[in-house]
Amino acid sequence: NAGVTQTPKFRILKIGQSMTLQCAQDMNHNYMYWYRQDPGMGLKLIYYSVGAGITDKGEVPNGYNVSRSTTEDFPLRLELAAPSQTSVYFCASSYSAGDPNEQFFGPGTRLTVL
Amino acid sequence: AQSVSQHNHHVILSEAASLELGCNYSYGGTVNLFWYVQYPGQHLQLLLKYFSGDPLVKGIKGFEAEFIKSKFSFNLRKPSVQWSDTAEYFCAVNALTNAGKSTFGDGTTLTVKP
Numbered sequence: 001n002a003g004v005t006q007t008p009k010f011r012i013l014k015i016g017q018s019m020t021l022q023c024a025q026d027m028n029h030n031y032m033y034w035y036r037q038d039p040g041m042g043l044k045l046i047y048y049s050v051g052a053g054i055t056d057k058g059e060v061p062n063g064y065n066v067s068r069s070t071t072e073d074f075p076l077r078l079e080l081a082a083p084s085q086t087s088v089y090f091c092a093s094s095y096s097a098g099d100p101n102e103q104f105f106g107p108g109t110r111l112t113v114l
Numbered sequence: 115a116q117s118v119s120q121h122n123h124h125v126i127l128s129e130a131a132s133l134e135l136g137c138n139y140s141y142g143g144t145v146n147l148f149w150y151v152q153y154p155g156q157h158l159q160l161l162l163k164y165f166s167g168d169p170l171v172k173g174i175k176g177f178e179a180e181f182i183k184s185k186f187s188f189n190l191r192k193p194s195v196q197w198s199d200t201a202e203y204f205c206a207v208n209a210l211t212n213a214g215k216s217t218f219g220d221g222t223t224l225t226v227k228p
Contacts, residue, residue: 033215040123042204042218043158058215090157101146101208103216105158 002026004106006091012112013081021076021109023091031094032074033058033103034066036087043090049074081113116141116209120219127195128227135190135222137205147188148206148216149179158204164188175199197228 007022025032030051035043045058049068063085065077074093078085088110092103121136139145149161162173169181179190188205202223208216 035218040220042118042120042220045215045217048215092158101216102148102160102163104160105150107157 004091004093004104006089006106006109008109009107010110012114013078014114015081015083017081018077018079019081019111021078021089021091021111023074023076023106024072025074025091025093025104026072027093027095027104028071029093029095029104030071031101032068033092033094034064034074034076035090035092036060036085037090037108038087046076046089078111083113085111086113087111116145116207116217118205118207118217118219120203120205120222122222123220124223124225126225126227129197130194131226133190133192133195133199133224135203135205135224137188137190137219139186139188139205139207139217141186141207141209143209146208147179147181148208149173149177149188149190150204150206150218152202152204152221154201161190161203195224195226197226200224200226 004025033048034046044060047066049055055066088108090108091106094101094103117140119138147164150158151161152158164171164181172178202221204221205219206216
């Protein structure tokens with residue numbers, strides 16, 4: 001049971017490039033989330049999904065897109081990378097919205113946009 | 115909307131000192147409350163959680179937290195910290211009517227000096 005996995009661990013992008021951050025979970029969780037963590041700040045929710053085929057915006061969705069074609073996978077797409085997207089990105093999953101909605105986190109992807 | 119406030123951004127303690135980290139949330143309805151910990155170089159993991167019952171909850175590694183509903187608080191405590199407790203601590207609130215989305219505080223960095 002690998003839990004939540006993320007790839008890559010590190011990435012440097014040039015302004016305007018695009019990339020996809022991969023996230024997968026093997027716990028059969030319904031809910032999946034993408035957060036970004038900036039230095040000295042908490043986690044900000046980018047997008048979330050309550051099940052395959054269903055996604056919704058979080059607090060800071062601009063510049064990102066997601067898809068959820070399977071229960072296991074929840075990739076995050078950056079179309080035109082900007083320096084403001086330099087951050088650490090965490091994917092998380094949870095079983096349901098019911099209590100207790102404990103989230104399980106992946107190891108993170110550290111992204112730098114130059 | 116729900117929000118979380120952590121009062122201390124950085125706490126420095128000596129080993130064996132007692133710890134209390136403040137967390138207040140704003141939301142009028144029923145909530146689940148969490149403390150997550152992020153050790154250096156690692157991903158977030160659950161420290162403890164409250165969803166109902168005894169307002170004093172115990173977590174891993176000797177941590178505990180008390181939910182005081184009248185004060186909208188969920189402070190984290192440990193009677194005697196160790197060097198290995200050096201980490202960043204995040205309080206999070208999840209309203210049961212909010213589709214499983216958790217709101218995180220900005221985090222408190224704890225440094226324990228040996």
